[in-house]
Amino acid sequence: AAGVIQSPRHLIKEKRETATLKCYPIPRHDTVYWYQQGPGQDPQFLISFYEKMQSDKGSIPDRFSAQQFSDYHSELNMSSLELGDSALYFCASSSRGTYNEQFFGPGTRLTVL
Amino acid sequence: AQKVTQAQTEISVVEKEDVTLDCVYETRDTTYYLFWYKQPPSGELVFLIRRNSFDEQNEISGRYSWNFQKSTSSFNFTITASQVVDSAVYFCALPLRGGSEKLVFGKGTKLTVNP
Numbered sequence: 001a002a003g004v005i006q007s008p009r010h011l012i013k014e015k016r017e018t019a020t021l022k023c024y025p026i027p028r029h030d031t032v033y034w035y036q037q038g039p040g041q042d043p044q045f046l047i048s049f050y051e052k053m054q055s056d057k058g059s060i061p062d063r064f065s066a067q068q069f070s071d072y073h074s075e076l077n078m079s080s081l082e083l084g085d086s087a088l089y090f091c092a093s094s095s096r097g098t099y100n101e102q103f104f105g106p107g108t109r110l111t112v113l
Numbered sequence: 114a115q116k117v118t119q120a121q122t123e124i125s126v127v128e129k130e131d132v133t134l135d136c137v138y139e140t141r142d143t144t145y146y147l148f149w150y151k152q153p154p155s156g157e158l159v160f161l162i163r164r165n166s167f168d169e170q171n172e173i174s175g176r177y178s179w180n181f182q183k184s185t186s187s188f189n190f191t192i193t194a195s196q197v198v199d200s201a202v203y204f205c206a207l208p209l210r211g212g213s214e215k216l217v218f219g220k221g222t223k224l225t226v227n228p
Contacts, residue, residue: 033215042204042218043158056215088156094214102216104150104158 002026004105006091012111013081021076021108025093031055032074033102034066037088049074050096081112115140115209119219126195127227134190134222136205142166147188148206148216149179158204164188195226 005024013019025032031050035043045058049068060066063081068074078085088109092102116139126132138147149161162172164181172179176193192199202221208214 035216042220043216045209045215045217048215058215090158092158092216101160101163102148103160106157109156 004091004093004103006089006105006108008108009106010109010111012113014113015081015083017081017112019078019081019110021078021089021091021110023074023076023091023093023105025072025074025091026095026103029093029095029103030072031094031096032068032072033092033094034060034074034076035090035092035104037090037107038084039087043090046076078110083112086110086112115142115207115217117205117207117217117219119203119205119222121222122220123223123225125225125227128197129194130226131191131193132195132224132226134192134203134205134224136188136190136219138186138188138205138207140186140207142210146208147181149188149190150204150206150218151201152204152221153201161190161203192224195224197226197228200224200226 007022033048034046036046037043046060047066048056052068063079066076088107090104090107092104094102118137145166147164151159151161169181178191180189202223204221205219206216209217
């Protein structure tokens with residue numbers, strides 16, 4: 001069965017650089033969530049989109065932005081990267097009507113040097 | 114507010130032992146779902162179970178079983194005859210409503226199964 005695809009899987013950036021993470025949800029899933037997991041931490045919700053509109057916002061820094069495109073894939077854009085942004089970034093997708101059965105992608109491990 | 118507490122930070126067992134991971138939650142919702150996810154050392158989050166608050170029957174899937182007790186707001190996870198491959202961090206999670214059903218995770222329990 002198709003799963004959530006995230007790219008790249010690993011990313012190394014310097015401080016103050018920008019990064020773009022991509023997420024391709026499971027086909028026919030209309031909702032995408034982004035989570036950030038710091039080292040030794042639990043995943044923290046950043047932002048979600050339903051039918052290409054932002055549906056909720058969590059503890060996402062102003063330096064980050066995200067959007068969902070017409071093909072339902074989503075991109076998380078991160079600017080002015082800081083050392084503290086080093087984390088595992090997960091994308092999850094679900095379909096309204098299946099009540100929140102979120103399936104997670106493999107994650108993108110971002111390292112900021 | 115929604116809250117998930119996993120009091121056990123780390124557990125270490127020897128292969129073939131049974132182990133129970135505790136999860137206690139707080140919610141104002143009358144109906145809700147609860148989740149368990151496994152995160153092996155490779156890092157991905159693997160969905161294990163989703164439980165509806167209406168259904169208090171215990172669930173068993175192979176060596177895994179879940180005990181849902183609404184009266185004590187607990188949703189504990191037991192691995193029978195543990196194996197080395199069960200070594201991972203296990204997260205209990207609860208949806209936080211409001212715009213979307215984003216998940217609120219517990220801090221996780223790191224399980225190490227030694228040969």
